[in-house]
Amino acid sequence: METRSPDEVPVVQEGREEDLELLPELVTHLRDRRTELREQWANRITNAHLLSAMTDEEIFSMATSVYDNYVEVLETGSVEALQAYARDLSERIIPRGVETYEVVGIVLLLRDVLARSLFEKYQKDFELLNRVLDAYEPAANRIANTVAVSFVQERERIIRQQQDAIRELSTPVLQVRERILILPIIGVLDEQRANQFTEQLLAGIRNNRAKVVVIDITGVPDVDSEVANHLVQAVDASRLMGASVILTGLSPEIAQTLVTIGVDLGKMNTVGDLQGGVEEAERLLGFQVTKSDTVGNHQH
C-alpha cells in the first residue's frame, strides 16, 4: 500500500490536456462575475440553513475568501493555499459547533452555483460546454475534497489533543487515613485509561502500604461490561497485593445496567456513596470515629 503523510490530500487526476486549456477562460469568467456569484452562493447557504452558528457577515467574509481561493485553485491547480485557509477556518468554527455536513454542504453549493453559471454562459454551444465541464468538474471535486478533508483532519486533531489532555489528568491517589486510599475516577474509562488507572492503583497500594482502597466511580458516566471488567481486574490485582477494594458511587442507572447485562460484581465490596465507603474502610481496619461532645454543641 502506498503511504502518504496524513496532511496530504490524494490528487484524483482526470480531464484531458486540451480541456485543461479551457481553465484560464473559466477563471476569467468566474473573476468577472465574482460579486454576483458570491452573493448567490451566500444566499443559498443562508436559505439552506447551513452554518447557522455563524452571522451573515461572517458567512459573507468566509464566502469571499473561499471563492477567491477556489478560483485560484482552478487557475494554479495548487490546493495548498486553500488547504491552509480551510484548516484555519475549521480551527475557528469547530469550537462553535459547525458540523461536517455543513462544511461539505457549502462547498458543494459553491460547486453548483459555479456550474450553473457555466451552463448559462455556454448553453449555446453544447460541445464546448461539455469540454468546459470536463475541465471544471475534476478541479471542483478536488477542491470539495480538500476542504472536507481539511475540516475532518482539523477536527480529528482537536479530538486527539483533547484526549491527550484527558489522559494527562491522571487519577489521583489520595490517602485519607493510615492505610486507606481513595481513588476517584472521573470521565470515560477506556482500555488505555483503565490500564493506567490499575497501574496507579497498584503503585499506590505499594507506596502507601494500603490495606483498603476506596474506588469512587461517581464521575464515570457510563459503565458497560468492558468497564466493569476493568474494575474487576483492578480489584483482583489489588487483592493479590493484599489490599481489599471498596467500590462506591454506582448510580441507580449503572446498577440497573450492570444487572441487566449480567455483569457479576458479586465478588466486589460495594457501598452506596463515598462517605459510606470510607466508613466501611475504617471499620475494616478497626478505626472508630466518635464525635466529641465538647465540639459542635454551640447551640444557643
Add this chain to the structure above:
Amino acid sequence: MLVSILRQGSYLIASIHEALNDREIVQFQRDLVEQIGTHRARGVIIDVAALDVMDSFGSRTLLNLAHAARLRGAETVIVGIQPTVAFAMVRLGMGLDNVHTALDLEEGLECLQRLLQEPRDHQSPR
C-alpha cells in the same frame, strides 16, 4: 540457592529469590509440604517479592501448594506480589482465589496471626 525455607516459631517463611523453572517449582512445592510436617508448622508465608514475572504454571502451583498446606494443617499467605505481576496475572485470568495474600512479610505475619486466632471453619479470604 533459589529458595530458602526458614523456620520462625510455628511459621515457615519461604522466600523465592529468583525465577524457578517448572521442575524447580515442583521440587519447592514438595519440600515445603514435607517441611510443614517435620516442623509442625501452623502457618506458611511464601515471599515472591523477588519475582517480576509469574506464569500460569507458577501461580497454579502456588495455589495447589496453599491447598496442600491446609490439608497438612497450615495456613498459607502469599506476600510481596509485585504490581506488574499482579496486573499481568489478572489480565491472564490467573487469580489466586481462595488464597490469602498480603503486601509484604510484615503484613503476612499479621495476617497469619489473625487467621490462626479465628476458628478454622470461619476462615475465608477477603
